[in-house]
Amino acid sequence: MKDKDLSEIRSIIARHKLWDFIFMILGVFVLMIAVLTFMALFSHMLIDGMPRLSLDFFTSFPSRRPGSAGILSAWVGTTLVMLVTAAAAVPMGIGAGIYLEEYAPKNIITEIIEINVTNLAGVPSIIYGLLALSLFVHQLGFGQSILSAGLALALLILPVVIVATREAIRAIPVVIREGAYALGATKWQTVWDHLLPYSAAGILTGVIIGLARAIGETAPIITIGALTFIAFLPPSPIKPDFPFISFEWLMAPFTVMPIQMFNWVSRPEEAFQINAAAAGLVLVVMTLTMNALAIYLRYRMRKNLKW
Amino acid sequence: MRLPVTAQSDEITHPKRLGYSYRRHLGERFIETLLFLMAFVSVAITIAIVAMLVKESFVFFEHVPLWEFLTDTQWTPLFDDAHYGILPLISGTLVSSAVALLVAIPLGTITAIYLSEFAPFAAREVAKPFLELLGGVPTVVYGYFALLFVTPLLQKIFPELPGFSLLSAGLVMGIMIIPYVSSMAEDSMRAVPMHLREGSYAMGATRFQTALRVVMPGAFSGIAAAYILGISRAVGETMVVAIAAGMQPNLTWNPMEPAATITAYIVQVSLGDLPHGSIGYQTIFAAGLTLLLLTLTFNIIGHVLRKRYREVY
Incomplete structure (x- = not known):
């Protein structure tokens, strides 16, 4: 080969290698944008909100004076709403996942259900709020209560739980099922004694991610008509006299963390925006902890998985 | 038996x-x-x-006649002089979504290519969970960030930018959507079989050429699905625009102006105290229906694209 050709080829190779290198730098740079945004968001809230974070902030009701306002009713409300959401979404999502993975025959109804679960995940969350407003609040008469909010969020995270359950069950080898059937177990015995325990960690990961999403979800709850200023707590679930447990709190008016934060952000006074930063900090730490827990669980699972 | x-x-x-x-x-x-x-x-x-x-x-x-709903250029259902034209809300929604997608689609795609084709194993193991965490931050927090951090920052560059703008809401929304786009696009790129890459390398292609000419066309249906998911997210996003873009319906295509989106309007009405069954109460359902049809349209387009370009290995 002539020297000229060789040098030409070399220069082409060098040019393409340069492109490779440039793109790699670009990739790292773009990732850095994401990292820096997150840093900016977190540090901005930390600097503004940290001074407000004291025990008083967690034990006081919202107030017209920003200095003495707190998030007591908000975090209690969030906890109670999450209880309802988990109680509704977890059994229903796991049940649906088991059905689709283990029981469903290959027919048109199954296909409709499967396409439907995928599509539900793409419906904007505020639409679920409208559904809850029309169905739970007015038609079923639950009112603007913890029950309505919890159910609305349960519908919202149902696809997350279903998909996680299906993936976890699908990962279990067929050998396990065949072994159980060979010993005479019925389908449900196989599911209950083998498939569910083995897929528990995977399902739990999905449930945690779903609940973390539900905690931060604001729009559907605003649509239901949650109040932004609540200076009392719902009735206690434990009573001193028989039967000791009361469900009055289900019907109580409420507020939740993201709504409290939204309320403070949208006020013009700067002092309230500092409260918003503090509430946001609590909210972010809560959701990030849950997400990190889920990621860690998944990581552990992948490492220990030996069938 | x-x-x-x-x-x-x-x-x-x-x-x-x-x-x-x-x-x-x-x-x-x-x-x-x-x-x-x-x-x-x-x-x-x-x-x-x-x-x-x-x-x-x-x-x-x-x-309200459908014709008025679709053609009137004012949306003032709660005023005495009530107008019911959905156009201002649609323009707000489309502009903020367009800004968000201009950020999320290029950055999300680059991130996906980088993580799937370029990044060393360790970098991917760190970056993927981090992006997932980023996607888990509540939207109301992003709204706060857009209003109190990004808007003042942008005002240093564009002094005439008002306190509420579609631009800053859209930018933050875009960054918020990156993890959704990148993780789904990356999954589909990694599903492209290794022997296609090996064939490409054997022909002397670089990693960038392989990514661009072999992997991306092979994963097209999955990448399209990721983009559609991003669009749905942007169109249906509520809190960021409600906080940072203002709640004033405004028929504009200029991202530097404040305007309300469909979702922001629903939030605004829900915050007030409208009696059940009043016309104001019904407007949020009409707005909701418009929003659902909008996302449905994008989903159908995505479905058609996916069907058409699906590669089966």
Whole structure:
């Protein structure tokens, strides 16, 4: 080969290698944008909100004076709403996942259900709020209560739980099922004694991610008509006299963390925006902890998985 | 299944509990029905959503002609001089989504290519969970960030930018959507079989050429799905625009102006105290129906694209 050709080829190779290198730098740079945004968001809230974070902030009701306002009713409300959401979404999502993975025959109804679960995940969350407003609040008469909010969020995270359950069950080898059937177990015995325990960690990961999403979800709850200023707590679930447990709190008016934060952000006074930063900090730490827990669980699972 | 029972060895080889149990059979059937009903709830939700939106909007359209809804350029349903033109809300939604997608699609795609084709194993193991965490931050927090951090920052560059703008809401929304786009696009790129890459490398292509000419076309249907997901997210996003873009309906295509989106309007009405069954109450369902149709349109386009360019390995 002539020297000229060789040098030409070399220069082409060098040019393409340069492109490779440039793109790699670009990739790292773009990732850095994401990292820096997150840093900016977190540090901005930390600097503004940290001074407000004291025990008083967690034990006081919202107030017209920003200095003495707190998030007591908000975090209690969030906890109670999450209880309802988990109680509704977890059994229903796991049940649906088991059905689709283990029981469903290959027919048109199954296909409709499967396409439907995928599509539900793409419906904007505020639409679920409208559904809850029309169905739970007015038609079923639950009112603007913890029950309505919890159910609305349960519908919202149902696809997350279903998909996680299906993936976890699908990962279990067929050998396990065949072994159980060979010993005479019925389908449900196989599911209950083998498939569910083995897929528990995977399902739990999905449930945690779903609940973390539900905690931060604001729009559907605003649509239901949650109040932004609540200076009392719902009735206690434990009573001193028989039967000791009361469900009055289900019907109580409420507020939740993201709504409290939204309320403070949208006020013009700067002092309230500092409260918003503090509430946001609590909210972010809560959701990030849950997400990190889920990621860690998944990581552990992948490492220990030996069938 | 009925076990074969012979007369002489009845008690010894086939105790009664191994025989056909009517009760056990009934229990299994009951559980199967129950599980089916749980799975069917998702379909019921869809039916309920459509039925509810159509029913409430029907009342609205008895009061407001469809033509006025689609062509009037003002949206002032709560004023004395009420106008019911959805256009200002649609323009706000489309502009903020366009800004968000201009950020999320290029950055999300680059991130996906980098993580799938370029990044060393360790970098991917760190970056993927981090992006997932970023996607888990509540939207109301992003709204706060857009209003109190990004807007003042942008005002240093563009001094005439108002305190509420579609631009800053859209930018933050875009960054918020990056993880959704990148993780889905990356999954589809990694599903492209290794031998296609090996073939490409064997021909002397670089990693960048392979990524651009072999992997991306091979993963096109998945990448399209990721983009559609991003669009749905942007169009349906509520809190960021409600906080940072203002709540004033404004027929504009200029991202530097404040404007309300469909979702922001629903939030604004819900914050007030509208009586059940009033025309104001019905407007949010008409707005919701418009939003659902908008996302549905994008989803159908995505579905068609996916079907058409699907590669089967």
